[in-house]
Amino acid sequence: MTASTTLEEFTDLLAASARSAVHLEMRDVYAVSDPSYDLWLKGESFDRAEREAMWKDILAELLSRGVVVRRARIVSEPVTDYIAYEHAVTSSTNLAAGELVRWLPRRGAADLALPGTDFWLFDDAVVQWNHFAGDGTVQAGEVSTDAAAVRLCAEAFEAVWERGTDHSAFRLIR
Template structure:
């Protein structure tokens, strides 16, 4: 596996020809540029878009406006953790940038059919596992093209995507 820096991670999206898919399995993340927005959300229940996030949204617009798909399945515990409620509130900006996001209640899938890792799969031939630093911050992508790992992640993608509920139909009050 190779660990990618931020520029290399972004290049994966730019080089993606058809589909980028993200599986998110954690009920909370330590994302440095979300700390203030999360604290405010937990205090007030209101979400305020942070202009620092525009870089990601612009990258997603670049990818999706060319006809390529960016999809996510967020596997979540119900009732929701604080971070999941925050994530739900932030999702509209992802949708506006062209992402297709679905929610999968953790109890709706057999744990044996799911990974505990977060990862992206690009064009059905490259998996980029999300790495985390000891403090919980995102550490980067560890990529592989190992056919066995790719096939396994494709099967998890297909299973979770088929079971997950589109954002517009999913209710956050769960």
């Protein structure tokens, strides 16, 4: 394993994808210092145009080459405020960029073998583990090509994807 801590290193891994990039998220809180999240909590308007444009730009080249980008989220119910916010911005950020997104209530994942942390899996060959502090702050990531780790992540993602509900049909329980 090697450390992968910068956005540039992540985008290099993503850009190198030839067929697929999948992301499994399993936390109920991420990056709680996000200013748009704070504004959303207060019921105020917020502007994510720069962030959304950046993600669309990153994915545009991939999608033009036929790379499929999927994201699955395992969430506790009732959902946290952060997950409600994430659900609210998924259409303008993830779906608008071309991702496919599904949601799975945590109880639906109880019998699945899942890795201990969130990850990205590129072309069923390279895993980037995403490590977080307890409050959702991003910590250093790690990259692995270990065959057992890749297999665990591929199987876990596909199992969650199969059970998940498409974003357009998923209703939050708050």
